[in-house]
Amino acid sequence: MKSSMKNKTKTAIYSLALALPFILNGNSHHNKEGTDITAALISSKEKITLESARKNYLIRQKYLDSLLEKTSIPYCLGAVYDHHGTKIVDYLVERAAELESPEKINEVLNEFKKQFIEGDYDVKTPEILELSAKKQTSKIFIGRKIFEELLYLQDEDIKHIIVAHEGRHVEQHALGLEYLAKEEIIEGIHNGSIRLPVIYNAGEMDANAHGLIRIASGEFKVNKPYLITTIESYLISRQGLVEALKTASPIEQRLISNAINKVNSFSQLRVFNKK
Numbered sequence: 001m002k003s004s005m006k007n008k009t010k011t012a013i014y015s016l017a018l019a020l021p022f023i024l025n026g027n028s029h030h031n032k033e034g035t036d037i038t039a040a041l042i043s044s045k046e047k048i049t050l051e052s053a054r055k056n057y058l059i060r061q062k063y064l065d066s067l068l069e070k071t072s073i074p075y076c077l078g079a080v081y082d083h084h085g086t087k088i089v090d091y092l093v094e095r096a097a098e099l100e101s102p103e104k105i106n107e108v109l110n111e112f113k114k115q116f117i118e119g120d121y122d123v124k125t126p127e128i129l130e131l132s133a134k135k136q137t138s139k140i141f142i143g144r145k146i147f148e149e150l151l152y153l154q155d156e157d158i159k160h161i162i163v164a165h166e167g168r169h170v171e172q173h174a175l176g177l178e179y180l181a182k183e184e185i186i187e188g189i190h191n192g193s194i195r196l197p198v199i200y201n202a203g204e205m206d207a208n209a210h211g212l213i214r215i216a217s218g219e220f221k222v223n224k225p226y227l228i229t230t231i232e233s234y235l236i237s238r239q240g241l242v243e244a245l246k247t248a249s250p251i252e253q254r255l256i257s258n259a260i261n262k263v264n265s266f267s268q269l270r271v272f273n274k275k
């Protein structure tokens with residue numbers, strides 16, 4: 001999801017990214033995999049509340065399906081509840097098979113399995129950098145933390161996380177990060193001229209900025225605690241880039257200034273962009 005929401009998550013993403021240079025992030029929405037007997041017994045007309053989904057994991061997919069019923073997420077193939085942390089790994093295995101040298105990714109996937117074991121994560125859009133910018137659809141995975149740990153989150157907050165924040169990551173994957181060509185990013189990561197936290201922060205700042213704009217427009221009526229964490233995440237990723245600029249390679253300088261110029265152009269964020 002994002003950096004300040006959970007520092008632990010941030011660390012996990014960093015270590016994952018460092019371990020697996022090809023995998024940055026992942027993605028899903030409205031699929032029927034989560035349907036089971038318990039869920040089937042509940043009439044499709046009956047509204048499943050967040051409170052009941054928090055108590056019963058068997059109805060969490062149905063809760064998400066109804067939460068997202070009238071929304072559309074460009075390039076998103078579905079939002080999948082992943083209670084055991086296995087669906088996200090299976091998905092990545094499937095995607096990795098599309099790579100030219102899929103065997104290279106085995107080590108990475110083993111690391112990934114450890115990271116996502118037991119579904120102990122919030123929300124992720126797994127992306128394989130090499131498959132990005134091909135207008136491919138991707139899935140968004142929702143782990144147990146949304147229901148079991150981040151109890152301050154309400155319906156509209158969860159909808160915003162999936163549709164606006166992860167939805168933006170889905171777009172980044174489909175269209176490529178607009179601040180630098182994908183080939184340059186891949187080459188830069190390989191030759192060390194682009195540090196992974198720089199890419200990570202650029203993606204997060206972009207997703208948080210776009211998410212905040214959709215709140216400012218009134219499209220999402222999120223709650224205050226969530227709004228505050230979203231602003232914090234935005235500022236942390238932005239600050240990360242500003243700091244990185246001090247020691248940036250020429251290619252990083254270009255990426256960072258493109259990213260910062262872009263978010264500075266959003267008048268809704270002016271109050272946060274003073275630095």
Ligand SMILES: [Zn+2]
Pocket residue numbers: 001002165169203204207
């Ligand atoms: Zn994110």
